Amino acid sequence: MNRNMLTVIATSLALSTIISTSAVSAAEVNKGQASIAAVTKEAAKASNLSIGVDGVSNNIRTLNVKGTVLYSVRDIANIFGADIQAESKSVITLVGGNPAQTITVRVNSGAYEVDGATKNFSVAPLEQKGVIYAELNALVEALGGEVSGSGSKLDVVSVKPLEGDFSSPRVNSNGEVIAARESDGTVQLYKWNPTYRVYDALTSNENAASTAVSPDLKWGVFTDESSQLYLLDLSLGTAQAIGKDTSVKTDLTWSADGKKVYFVQGDKQEKIAYVSVDSGKITSVLADKVENKSDIRLSADDKTVLYAVNITGVAKNDKDSTEDSLSIDFSGAGSQLFTLDLTAKDAKPVQLTTSTDNKLYPNLLSDGTIVYVSGDADGAVENNVLKVVQAKEKKVSDLVADLDVSLAVTSAKGQLIIVATEKDGKSSIYAVKSDGSKSKLYTNDGAITEVFPSADGSQVAVIENGQVKLAANNQAVTLTK
Numbered sequence: 001m002n003r004n005m006l007t008v009i010a011t012s013l014a015l016s017t018i019i020s021t022s023a024v025s026a027a028e029v030n031k032g033q034a035s036i037a038a039v040t041k042e043a044a045k046a047s048n049l050s051i052g053v054d055g056v057s058n059n060i061r062t063l064n065v066k067g068t069v070l071y072s073v074r075d076i077a078n079i080f081g082a083d084i085q086a087e088s089k090s091v092i093t094l095v096g097g098n099p100a101q102t103i104t105v106r107v108n109s110g111a112y113e114v115d116g117a118t119k120n121f122s123v124a125p126l127e128q129k130g131v132i133y134a135e136l137n138a139l140v141e142a143l144g145g146e147v148s149g150s151g152s153k154l155d156v157v158s159v160k161p162l163e164g165d166f167s168s169p170r171v172n173s174n175g176e177v178i179a180a181r182e183s184d185g186t187v188q189l190y191k192w193n194p195t196y197r198v199y200d201a202l203t204s205n206e207n208a209a210s211t212a213v214s215p216d217l218k219w220g221v222f223t224d225e226s227s228q229l230y231l232l233d234l235s236l237g238t239a240q241a242i243g244k245d246t247s248v249k250t251d252l253t254w255s256a257d258g259k260k261v262y263f264v265q266g267d268k269q270e271k272i273a274y275v276s277v278d279s280g281k282i283t284s285v286l287a288d289k290v291e292n293k294s295d296i297r298l299s300a301d302d303k304t305v306l307y308a309v310n311i312t313g314v315a316k317n318d319k320d321s322t323e324d325s326l327s328i329d330f331s332g333a334g335s336q337l338f339t340l341d342l343t344a345k346d347a348k349p350v351q352l353t354t355s356t357d358n359k360l361y362p363n364l365l366s367d368g369t370i371v372y373v374s375g376d377a378d379g380a381v382e383n384n385v386l387k388v389v390q391a392k393e394k395k396v397s398d399l400v401a402d403l404d405v406s407l408a409v410t411s412a413k414g415q416l417i418i419v420a421t422e423k424d425g426k427s428s429i430y431a432v433k434s435d436g437s438k439s440k441l442y443t444n445d446g447a448i449t450e451v452f453p454s455a456d457g458s459q460v461a462v463i464e465n466g467q468v469k470l471a472a473n474n475q476a477v478t479l480t481k
Helices: 003-043 073-079 136-142 206-210
Strands: 044-053 056-065 068-072 083-087 091-096 101-106 111-114 117-120 126-128 131-134 146-150 153-157 166-171 177-183 186-193 198-203 219-223 229-233 239-242 249-254 260-265 271-276 282-286 293-298 304-311 314-316 327-329 334-341 358-364 370-375 385-390 395-400 404-410 416-421 427-432 438-444 448-453 460-464 467-472 475-478
Touching: 044 126, 056 073, 056 126, 056 131, 068 073, 068 136, 073 083, 073 091, 073 131, 073 136, 101 136, 111 136, 131 136, 136 146, 136 153, 166 206, 166 448, 166 460, 166 467, 177 206, 177 460, 177 467, 186 206, 206 219, 206 229, 219 249, 249 293, 260 282, 260 293, 271 293, 293 358, 304 358, 334 358, 334 370, 358 404, 370 404, 385 404, 395 427, 404 448, 416 448, 427 448, 427 460, 438 460, 438 467, 438 475
Parallel strands: 044 153
Antiparallel strands: 044 056, 056 068, 068 131, 083 091, 091 101, 101 111, 111 117, 126 131, 146 153, 166 177, 177 186, 186 198, 219 229, 229 239, 249 260, 260 271, 271 282, 293 304, 304 334, 314 327, 358 370, 370 385, 385 395, 404 416, 416 427, 427 438, 448 460, 460 467, 467 475
């Protein structure tokens, strides 16, 4: 056997060895890849999960990968009404959201794009049977929404909650919550659907923030800078002038029949009058020249008006009226409550109280009972007490004294609602009956500064630490950040 033949044989043996080794290696690799694929397939289990989206239950395809749940990108896009621009087994591009953006998701890539900006997933998206799955929070955020809850109790809102400090809560006849937000020196009123937690702008008229709401919760009235009256549609946000009178008007209050709006009139708050909502005609009710009237309330039968008078100090001096002898007597100063019979001709106001305590948030209940929050003018009494006034006897007594009461309002149907601080420092909302019995509607650690009840008082719009909430049954839906 010559040298050349030996070389050929040796080369052939070497090649054969290499080929055999390569074949074995390739087989091992393919076996390993198949094993990994099998493990991944076994670990990634597809199923459906029901999640709440704007208050409506939706079934979403999911993929559970070793305890991490990924969600169908297409299903989430459909929830937000986003359009699928391109889709394959490796990439999906969609356009939509609030505001609309272009979002691109790639399988097995930790990076995704939102309007050209690169962001990162915590877990890379996966594909199974033609469906691409990705992280829920990242997808929803990219589409302009927000996720709350966890596990089987997930909720998605398609629009992120408004942020800021809010005030002036109201409720309209649709059950929507209304509140004002001040930003950059301007005031905007919004309305929220508390079930879906979505919102719309209502009006940018900042004067509407102080609107007085009609008994049917459909209308509001407010005045502008010139004291012109306006009627506000609480569903649409449109406003129209009532009459042309521009005399000073404060403390707007609707009559129970919704046909009139009573108010304190005059530069010195010395009169009480009402305006016909239909005609704009103003009628004087009381012009006794007593100044500093406020807090008008109407009885359920529209026969009695309750109001407060802030009595100031009385100037005293000697018979010569010298400057040195001038002094102010504050012994009779303070707020006092009065009623006026609207059915009797030439009726005179009846003074109900004479005590020196601060009389805050007076209310006239449907059974004729008068209540108010009593605050000690000298600060000697720690808690504010809810007082009740028996009008005929002019007798004042405690109604709720075991809490530090800060607010008292009455719903359109006559339910008394109070806000109080508990002994543990928490803020609570109670529904109170005329006999003093009460039931708790809500309690929390936050500071409750304003409330407005629904017509029957079962739900209460709340401003708590600047946030808008709707409270009921000792729970609250948070509508803003």
